[in-house]
Amino acid sequence: MSTVNQKVVFISMSDMVGGAENVLLMAACVSKGLTIYLKKARVGRLSIPDGQEVIYATDKSMLTGFLKLVGLLKPYRTGCIIMSTHPYLNAYLGFLKRMGFLRSKLVVRECTSVFTRFTGFKRLSYKLAYQLGYRGADLVVCQTGLMRDQFLQHVAFMPAQKVIIQENPVNLKQIFSKANAPLTDQDTKAGFICAAGRLIPEKGFSVLIHAFSCIEKEYPGLKLIILGEGPERQALTVLIDALDLGNRVILKGRIDNPIPYFKQANACVVSSVKEGFPNVLLEMMSINPIVVSTLCAGGIESIPGILKVEPNNVNALAAVIKTALDEGTTSHKQEIIQQYLHNRTPEIFINSLLQNINYKTYHKQPLN
Numbered sequence: 001m002s003t004v005n006q007k008v009v010f011i012s013m014s015d016m017v018g019g020a021e022n023v024l025l026m027a028a029c030v031s032k033g034l035t036i037y038l039k040k041a042r043v044g045r046l047s048i049p050d051g052q053e054v055i056y057a058t059d060k061s062m063l064t065g066f067l068k069l070v071g072l073l074k075p076y077r078t079g080c081i082i083m084s085t086h087p088y089l090n091a092y093l094g095f096l097k098r099m100g101f102l103r104s105k106l107v108v109r110e111c112t113s114v115f116t117r118f119t120g121f122k123r124l125s126y127k128l129a130y131q132l133g134y135r136g137a138d139l140v141v142c143q144t145g146l147m148r149d150q151f152l153q154h155v156a157f158m159p160a161q162k163v164i165i166q167e168n169p170v171n172l173k174q175i176f177s178k179a180n181a182p183l184t185d186q187d188t189k190a191g192f193i194c195a196a197g198r199l200i201p202e203k204g205f206s207v208l209i210h211a212f213s214c215i216e217k218e219y220p221g222l223k224l225i226i227l228g229e230g231p232e233r234q235a236l237t238v239l240i241d242a243l244d245l246g247n248r249v250i251l252k253g254r255i256d257n258p259i260p261y262f263k264q265a266n267a268c269v270v271s272s273v274k275e276g277f278p279n280v281l282l283e284m285m286s287i288n289p290i291v292v293s294t295l296c297a298g299g300i301e302s303i304p305g306i307l308k309v310e311p312n313n314v315n316a317l318a319a320v321i322k323t324a325l326d327e328g329t330t331s332h333k334q335e336i337i338q339q340y341l342h343n344r345t346p347e348i349f350i351n352s353l354l355q356n357i358n359y360k361t362y363h364k365q366p367l368n
Contacts, residue, residue, distance in 0.1 A: 006354060008033035009076045009104075011069070011084040011093065013062065015048065016041035017254075018198075019168075019279035020085045020111035026169050026346040027083065027353075028052065036072055038065030038089070044229075044254050066092060070101070078103040081357060085109035087126055091133030098136040105357050108134070109141040112276035115154040117202070130155050139357050141166050143277040146298025164356055167299065169349035170282040170341055178259040179287050185261075187250050190221035193321065194265035196258050196280050197272070199230030199251070204271035204294065206232075206239055207314055211271075213243045214318035219325065222248075227261060229254045263287040267324040272296035273311045281306075282344065285337050289329040292320050305337040 010028045012021055015037045025046055028035045035052070040059040048054060057065040057072060073096070076082065082104050084090050090108035097106050114126045134140070134155060140163045142148040148165050152158065193212065197203040205226055212224045226236075226249070233251060240249045255261065262268050268284035270293040277297045284291050285306060293300055294311040301308060309320040 006358075007076075007080045008350075008354070009080050009082050010035040011082060011089060012037050013065075013086050013089055014039040014041045015046045015054070015056075017044050017046055019276075020109070021046055022279060023109070023168055023349075024083070024085050026171050027350045030346045031350050031354075034076075036069065038062060038069060047256075070096070073102065076104060077101065080104040081107060081354065083107040083109065083353070085111050087111070087114055088129055090137065091129035094133030094136030096136070098133070102136075105138045106136060107139045107141060107353055107357055108137045110143065110147055110151060110276065113147050113150045113274075116150055117274055127154075131157075134158060137162065139164060139353070141353060143168055144298030147276060166349060166352055166356075167344055168277055168279055168282065169346040170279075170286055170344045171346055172286055172341060175259055175283060175286045178257050179263045181257055181260050183260040183264055185252075187223055187225055187252070188261070188264060190223070191219070191266050192223040192225045193267050193269055193325075194225050194227065194258075194261045194284075195269045195271060196227040196255075196261075196284075197270075197278070198228050199226075199232040199236060201232060202273055202275070203228075204273045204296070204311065205236055207273070207312055207317060208269060208271035209236065209239055209243065209245065209249055210314040211318035211321060212249060213245060214314065215322050215325075216245065216248055218322070222266065222325075224249045225252055225261065225265075226250070227252050227255045227258045259283065259287060266290065267292060267321060269317075269321060270294060270296070271311075271317065282341065286341055289334045289337055290324050292317070292324050304340050305333045 008031050010024050010033050012024050029052060036055045038057045039062050040056040055072060057068040084093055093106055096102045142151055142165050145165055148163055152160055152163060195208055236251060240246055262284045265288060267290045268288050270278050270281045272278055272294055273296060275297040281293050291306040293306055294309055295301055296311050307320050307324050309316050
């Protein structure tokens with residue numbers, strides 16, 4: 001499927017590896033669109049293909065990036081489709097459009113359900129940002145039906161016809177090519193369970209470690225490897241030591257290519273408590289059919305071929321992981337997972353968005 005022939009400009013907070021950033025990069029690659037990054041990350045950067053057009057506003061502070069963005073947007077003020085995917089950035093661009101600086105179409109993607117995830121001052125700051133900027137958006141993209149319902153509940157001023165559901169894409173070709181890289185990590189030799197994500201409370205890694213402690217004696221030598229870095233590292237290290245799992249649970253840190261770990265794991269686990277939608281789940285499913293996921297986001301309950309469990313429940317998670325390890329996989333399970341993922345290509349993702357914004361332009365309502 002070829003993408004709609006229009007000038008699309010993608011804008012991202014930074015080029016640091018993350019779910020939202022990966023989605024935007026996939027869309028930019030298939031549509032051959034320019035990506036403007038407000039800030040160039042120093043470590044943990046995305047792998048941007050050669051020839052992909054990118055501009056960096058700054059390599060200093062994010063505030064500097066926001067200030068410089070106005071100048072970088074001047075060539076794209078009219079006649080383009082601009083897409084972004086972080087609430088503060090979305091609101092900033094929407095505000096620029098409300099002020100008349102931007103006249104191009106603005107598509108903003110929700111990366112999480114901020115009103116159910118955050119509290120206190122941070123939640124209030126998001127609420128103010130939505131009030132100031134989101135009225136300028138032409139289309140709001142939610143990852144799941146639940147996210148859309150929550151958005152409309154908390155952003156009552158946004159017309160429902162401007163808010164659509166578009167599932168996250170997954171680049172199977174790229175994942176399959178990365179899966180062939182050799183895995184020489186000695187911690188993987190005797191078998192392992194793999195999880196991945198930022199080390200933050202929302203990812204539920206403390207629950208996962210507790211769940212592993214419930215079953216580890218039944219699987220001698222099996223390890224739990226967690227890929228990723230974040231502010232909860234110290235707390236998780238203390239927990240691992242308290243459970244006497246220092247040789248069994250490995251906080252591996254950030255890995256440039258996690259796909260071989262996903263492929264060779266005895267089972268992959270998403271243990272999140274709450275998410276917009278865990279993109280790592282799609283990556284795991286692409287390459288390993290033995291996957292366990294909490295019902296941490298809307299839409300997971302309907303995914304075929306994986307084992308599901310309620311979030312934040314140690315005993316339930318331990319039981320489902322044990323089931324995954326004992327049952328293994330079948331060719332039938334692999335087939336239904338691949339069929340499901342086939343409908344989530346980056347080409348389908350970007351074409352659906354462009355068709356929606358074009359349809360809305362002429363018919364005053366989206367396609368779905």
